[in-house]
Amino acid sequence: MNCKQVKKIICEYLGGCLPDSLRKEVELHLVQCSECSAELNSVEDMVSCLRSLSHRSPIDCWPGIRERIQTQQTRWFWPRIAEILLRPAVAAPAFVVMLLLALFLLWPINVNEPPSRRSDPGLDYSRLITVHSRTQQPQVFADPDVILVSAELANSRAVANTDQDR
């Protein structure tokens, strides 16, 4: 191994990056060569000088950092809320929930709708209800059975009255 080769890998040697066989060759050369040995010392000196470039902070950074944290918290509150709400994972379910809520609130439900006629096809419900509506004050249907019975009674009373008039 010659000086040029050793100088080329002297930093790898110092950093412990060389395989054993190569390291031994470099060591053998360094014992014999004062120039390469001086080069090694020079690199070691440079490395120790690098350590002196470490510095301490001239000021306590905490007051400045605290101030910036507080400013950030104030300034970022609403944009942060907006950012959270606009995230797809939040926005998509929120949209679906709002849509369902809107449909539920706006769906046209007619509470005065007559009861089902399929329960007793033998009765003429439409006539009964027409009679009932003439004789009674308009009211909200509560129980279809009660309404039907009321209508039947009203109808029978109407028939009886007609018979009496005759």
Added chain:
Amino acid sequence: MGGDTDQAVVERVIGGDIDAFSILVSRYQDRIYSVALNYVGNPEDAIDVTQDAFLKAYTKLRTFDSASAFYTWLYRIAINAAIDFLRKRKSRPAESLDDEKFSEVGYEPASNDPSVDPERVAVRAEQARLLKKAISSLSEKLRTAIILHDVEGLSQEEVAEILKVPVGTVKSRVSRGRFELRNLLRKAMEEAI
């Protein structure tokens, strides 16, 4: 309070105790400032980068993985903050590393020990000045490895954890960095003569 582990302090901050963060700042501000200064080159910008790094750490504290050491995570944030700063500064003219301001907090104070050779101290100070300049000429990867390993004195394993690379890569980068520094230093000294 000051004896709490980093993890315990982090949990307190996450729990809403902002002032507990001052413990972490006090513990690590010197190290972060030193890294920042060796990156950006002047004390004012280094203070800004240090504050940026702590602010980022504060806002991302919930993402900190307690399986790793807090300071390695913080170093990583600081390095990214310094790199971001340098990229933004590229549009502005860079300040020279041998600017007067550097000497205000600059080199190791000269020893008062009478046994110390004044000439050697002067040579070392000049070497330090040239080294600072040379470090700024290194590529980002080599510079980071040199600053963390040789300037800050972190072990190869710690640097590997910070940079998320194998230890072998750190060894290689440190060696290449030293080699380039050695050449730059030699060139600068030749020019000075």
